[in-house]
Amino acid sequence: xxxxxxxxxxxxxxxxxxxxxxxxxxxxxxxxxxxxxxxxxxxxxxxxxxxxxxxxxxxxxxxxxxxxxxxxxxxxxxxxxxxxxxxxxxxxxxxxxxxxxxxxxxxxxxxxxxxxxxxxxxxxxxxxxxxxxxxxxxxxxxxxxxxxxxxxxxxxxxxxxxxxxxxxxxxxxxxxxxxxxxxxxxxxxxxxxxxxxxxxxxxxxxxxxxxxxxxxxxxxxxxxxxxxxxxxxxxxxxxxxxxxxxxxxxxxxxxxxxxxxxxxxxxxxxxxxxxxxxxxxxxxxxx
Numbered sequence: 001x002x003x004x005x006x007x008x009x010x011x012x013x014x015x016x017x018x019x020x021x022x023x024x025x026x027x028x029x030x031x032x033x034x035x036x037x038x039x040x041x042x043x044x045x046x047x048x049x050x051x052x053x054x055x056x057x058x059x060x061x062x063x064x065x066x067x068x069x070x071x072x073x074x075x076x077x078x079x080x081x082x083x084x085x086x087x088x089x090x091x092x093x094x095x096x097x098x099x100x101x102x103x104x105x106x107x108x109x110x111x112x113x114x115x116x117x118x119x120x121x122x123x124x125x126x127x128x129x130x131x132x133x134x135x136x137x138x139x140x141x142x143x144x145x146x147x148x149x150x151x152x153x154x155x156x157x158x159x160x161x162x163x164x165x166x167x168x169x170x171x172x173x174x175x176x177x178x179x180x181x182x183x184x185x186x187x188x189x190x191x192x193x194x195x196x197x198x199x200x201x202x203x204x205x206x207x208x209x210x211x212x213x214x215x216x217x218x219x220x221x222x223x224x225x226x227x228x229x230x231x232x233x234x235x236x237x238x239x240x241x242x243x244x245x246x247x248x249x250x251x252x253x254x255x256x257x258x259x260x261x262x263x264x265x266x267x268x269x270x271x272x273x274x275x276x277x278x279x280x281x282x283x284x285x286x287x
Contacts, residue, residue: 001030002088002140003059007048007067008128009040016126020066020133023119027137036065043071045095046158046269047176052089053099053203054249061086066136067096074124079112079131080155081139081148088145090136092127095158102160102203113149160203161186162272165210170199170275172252174222174267181260182234182253183222185273189250190230197230202251217278220244222254223265230275234258 004024010016017038024031036055040048048069056065070077070092078093084107089097093111101107112118112131117138122130135148163186164171172186191198191209195216198209220227230244230252237243239258242265247253252275255261 001028001032002142003032003034003063004028004136004140005034005036005055005059005063005065006038007036007040007051007065007069008038009042009044009048009069010038010128012038016128020068020128023129023133024066024137024140027134028140031064031137031140034059040069043069045069045071049096049099049158050175052096053103056084056087056100059087062088064088064090064136064139066132067091068128068132069096070094070127073127077156078152079127079135080109080152081112081135081145082107082109082155083145088136088139090132090139092132093152093156095156097155098158099160099203101155101157103205108145109152109155110145111149111152114147117143117148163187163201163203165199165201168277170211170277172273172275174269174271174273175251176269177262177267180255181262181264182247182255183261183265183267183273184247184249185252185254187252187273187275188246190246190252191250192232192246197246211277213277218244219276219278220252220254221274221276223267223271225265227254 021033080093082089084100084104112135118134119130162173170187175184175186177183189200189202196212197215199211200209215230218230227244234255234257237257241257245253256264
């Protein structure tokens with residue numbers, strides 16, 4: 001039996017997540033359930049899409065990722081199941097899987113129409129229980145994707161996060177603030193090579209590094225503030241200092257040592273961030 005991850009904006013105060021788990025375990029009793037997050041901001045499809053893209057590589061082949069952030073529940077939006085490389089995703093066709101698909105080497109998708117793989121009575125407001133959980137259980141039990149419904153070749157795609165690369169400068173945007181107030185940006189993925197950083201863009205099929213630059217002379221501009229240098233980790237500057245680091249997923253982050261950068265800067269998702277790569281003579285760019 002496969003692992004089934006759950007990602008929702010349901011929170012844990014109500015019984016919605018527990019009921020979904022009950023349906024999963026009724027139909028796939030040997031499945032192992034992993035909660036990725038139930039604290040996605042309400043209706044924030046893009047935030048869930050970013051989380052799924054970040055978590056996907058860390059689960060074994062055959063994992064089923066069940067995601068329900070579904071402001072269009074009960075409307076004409078399609079319910080989907082997908083095979084992305086060697087794993088599966090189940091959820092609404094509203095862009096939740098955009099960033100996984102943007103990087104995937106192979107994928108296929110179906111619309112969830114099979115009556116045998118949903119509950120007998122489908123509500124208009126809780127497809128997580130009535131449609132998505134039974135489909136995820138079918139896949140977790142080893143059932144074929146094709147049994148769930150007809151093929152789909154045009155799942156909804158969200159716009160890719162901003163990442164504009166020019167000579168000497170990379171322009172991106174704030175994706176979200178984590179619970180510590182660290183601002184995760186679209187500038188990545190960044191990889192340390194000694195005292196230099198290499199950039200291989202995320203959310204795109206490009207694999208080769210596009211730029212290499214010294215971390216110490218780089219500059220970050222955000223909310224009218226300039227930050228000198230990109231650091232290895234948060235605690236290298238005194239408490240209260242604003243700094244830039246490369247986060248665990250390879251994205252440029254803006255943080256305050258032992259503080260809250262989001263609150264300090266008043267920055268929101270979508271706000272601009274610029275990374276200047278240092279003196280032109282130190283810049284090596286490959287296109």
